[in-house]
Amino acid sequence: MQRRIMGKLGHEVSLLGFGAMRLPLLDSSDSKSIDFTETTRMIRAAIDGGVSYIDSAYVYHGGMSEVALAKALTDGYRERVFLATKSPTWMLKTPEDFDRYLEESLQRLETDCIDFYLQHSLSRDGWQQFKEMDLFQRGQAAKAAGKIRYFGFSFHDSLDVFQEILDAYPWDFCQIQYNYLDVDYQAGKAGLQAAAARGIPVIVMEPLRGGRLASGIPDEIGEMLSSMHPDRSPVEWAIRWLADQPGATVILSGMSTLEQVEQNVAITSSEELTVGCMSSEEQSLISEVASLWRKRIKVPCTECQYCSACPQGINIPELFSGYNSASMFDTWDQARKRYASLVGEKKDATVCIACGACESVCPQHIPIIETLKTIDKALH
Numbered sequence: 031m032q033r034r035i036m037g038k039l040g041h042e043v044s045l046l047g048f049g050a051m052r053l054p055l056l057d058s059s060d061s062k063s064i065d066f067t068e069t070t071r072m073i074r075a076a077i078d079g080g081v082s083y084i085d086s087a088y089v090y091h092g093g094m095s096e097v098a099l100a101k102a103l104t105d106g107y108r109e110r111v112f113l114a115t116k117s118p119t120w121m122l123k124t125p126e127d128f129d130r131y132l133e134e135s136l137q138r139l140e141t142d143c144i145d146f147y148l149q150h151s152l153s154r155d156g157w158q159q160f161k162e163m164d165l166f167q168r169g170q171a172a173k174a175a176g177k178i179r180y181f182g183f184s185f186h187d188s189l190d191v192f193q194e195i196l197d198a199y200p201w202d203f204c205q206i207q208y209n210y211l212d213v214d215y216q217a218g219k220a221g222l223q224a225a226a227a228r229g230i231p232v233i234v235m236e237p238l239r240g241g242r243l244a245s246g247i248p249d250e251i252g253e254m255l256s257s258m259h260p261d262r263s264p265v266e267w268a269i270r271w272l273a274d275q276p277g278a279t280v281i282l283s284g285m286s287t288l289e290q291v292e293q294n295v296a297i298t299s300s301e302e303l304t305v306g307c308m309s310s311e312e313q314s315l316i317s318e319v320a321s322l323w324r325k326r327i328k329v330p331c332t333e334c335q336y337c338s339a340c341p342q343g344i345n346i347p348e349l350f351s352g353y354n355s356a357s358m359f360d361t362w363d364q365a366r367k368r369y370a371s372l373v374g375e376k377k378d379a380t381v382c383i384a385c386g387a388c389e390s391v392c393p394q395h396i397p398i399i400e401t402l403k404t405i406d407k408a409l410h
Contacts, residue, residue: 031045031046031079031295032299032300032303033045033080033082034278034280035279036231037203037229037230037279039202039231043279043280044080044082044083045281045298046081046083046269046280046281046294046298047081047083047084047085047233047281047282048073048084048285049284050069050073050086050091050098050284051085051086051091051095052284052285052286053069053091054286054287061091061092061094061335062091064091064094064097066098068288069101070098070101070102071288072285072288072291073107075288075291075292076285076295077111079292080295080298080299081111081295082110082111082112083233083280084112084113084114085146085233086099086116087115087116087118087148087150088115088131088134088135089336093138096135096139100139100141103139112146113139113144113145114146114233115135115148116148116150117135117147117148117149118131118150119149119150119151119156120390120391122163124163125164128163128168128169129168129172132147132172132177136177142176142177143177145180146178146179146180146182146202146233147169147172147178147179147180147181147182148181148182149165149181151186151393152185152191153186153191154187154188157187157191157194157195166198180202180203181201182201182202182204182205183204183205184205184235185207185216185217185221186216186393188216189217189220189221192206192216192221192224193224196221196225196230202231203232203233203279204232205232205234205235205282206221206222206232206234207235207393208232208235208236208237208278209234209236209239210271210272210320211239211320211324212236212239222278223276226277232279233280233282234280234282235282236282237272237282238283240331240332240333242327243265243268245264246355248326250322251319252264254315254319254322257315258311258312265297269294269298270297270303270307271313271316273298273304273305274305274308274313275305281298326358327357328353328357329350329354329401330396331350331351331354331394331396332393333347333350333351334347335347336391336392336393337392339387340387340388342382343376343377343381344377344378344381345372346398346402349369349379349402350396350405352365352368352369352409353365353408353409366409369410379403379405379406382402384399386399
């Protein structure tokens, strides 16, 4: 397993990290129904393969992700990894809530100390809330009490907000969305470089953009990628591109199957996967591929599921996914058929009452209400 040094922290960590937000389920309609047996098998296989960074959050799988990790990290596995989880920014109503949610995470994870604790999904509004409640000092107090080792933040907003957050406090680390489609999106490459220049380790999330860079690749893009390296998978292309980026410390992958674990471990165990592993020709090819992708994607949704608790029962991620898939892969008939079934169930876009609950928690800041209207016109 390729390993990196975590900037000013000095720790050696695996290039590949395990993101516990898309764990296998016993019931696909219930995000809490985690298959604990399979999850344990996957996480232990990852650790045995060299993975030393495991990431969760208070809200993942309706709170059950942390519980699943506690079960998987028994029998000595907890001592072999850096464990990360997150404080739910949008759920904090008072400064004391920070401590309460931290205690709950500690209990769920069955650990006395969380190695890497993040303020979850900071955006412009969340950042103002963070400052008003003086949550950085809460984080420092938790460090002094030995409940967390390092305090950082995950981020979803524009570069100027990221720069402001980065400059405000002596953060231990940060986490940003980054892949070959998102070079100039949110914090992007400029944010990665700004953090690295300060010695701040950067944990990269969404390396495959919610799996969209991994499977269902359009023929023209697949042919372009295979023209240079016929045996290199789209997943390896995406991970290799990130491994070549100075400052990218850990590449988080939200793995759902043992096959994905084994594939990612194999890719990141290659001795070639170091900064400088991409030739200029390969970099140019990826730039061309990225341009083709951007022309096809209609909604920049990564299926994080934050909007899934719609009061009207609209499955917003599914609607976005169907719309994007139809646009990218020309599967409009399939998308319209599925949409018709949602209309029959009264879970289509027209059920939206524009309450804004979804937009308030969307990390990508998608104008969901207007987008739903667009989707209804396209798929009805």
